[in-house]
Amino acid sequence: MESSESSIPDALQPLVTKYKQYTRLYQSYLDRSAPHALYRWLATAGLVCLFLLRVVLSQGWYIVCYAHAIYLLNLLLAFLQPKFDPSLEADLAADTIEEGVDEEFRPFVRRLPEWNFWLSATRATVISLLCTGSQLFDIPVYWPILLVYFCVLLTITMRRQIRHMIKYKYIPFDFGKKQRYGPK
Template identity: 50%
Template sequence: MDSNSTSDLRDRPGVVSRFFSSIEQKYQYYLDRLTPYTAVRWTIAVASLLIFVFRILYIQGFYIVAYAVGIYWLNLLLLFLTPSIDPALNYDDDDDGPVLPQSSSDEFRPFMRRLPEFKFWHSFIKSTLIATTCTFFEFFNVPVFWPILVMYFCILFFLTMKRQIMHMIKYRYIPFTVGKPRMTGKEDTGKVVVG
């Protein structure tokens, strides 16, 4: 056997790596196909959330898993509601990056999120499936007094959302757009004025 044939064998990917590569390609293919269907994606997300909640309620356990995934979802929501460039931070005037308009005469710039909607959905689905999978392993069922976790999560959610809403009010941005932005000013009547 010569050295060229042995190097060819070493350069070829193994069976296991080809298997996982094909799985990854199929997964990416279906994600790409699902991307434009926002309503379908979020329907799947709500269905997976309901399955997780019903599993937790049926088992009457795994409250620490529910609490941990709830904190993660809260973090995802905050990233989704936050602009990619935070106006609270002092940036240099030389920075050419997009910023939020500071007055009504500034140019309209669409709201750019720190976490885009698709990545928010994808992370939500993955975390929900991982949390649901954790409920099948008994060592994740740590005994806790769940009302304290619920109360602490509600307080944390309230304080975090209050801070985020105050941030939105202070820097005058709304992370959601409803409809198409319209131009303000005189409408073109179609008449040509020669002067």
């Protein structure tokens, strides 16, 4: 059995070596940024502001902006949803648990973890910024229609998500619930 490196032509070997070197460097930067959630999100917010500034000042790339916003909305919904659907669990629990028996505590597990949410949002923003560098993606469109459609979509989607959260009594955030021990 041959290794994957031996099947690479000699002419491409330096490129593959450089690619692996940059991949390791990229991964080391990601690993170092992991504990700094606030700074990661601030950097992503700065990238989003830079992207929006580019779109507003150039008065173009509204389709790219719309696609970026829809993708971020999709990521947000996956971040807010539980990994396991509570409606299915409620049906199963009604069949198997006797009345009057307390349910065990289960922490909220997200469908999309915070790290993956941040990484996907940052990558999407960088790709969107790169798309604004090409006239190929600057498709003429009447932007107020896209804005109104996105606002309606956002309102309907978030209303449905909030109703789901209220119905199944879960909160995707833990504001100060964690008990801390030690000196004050």
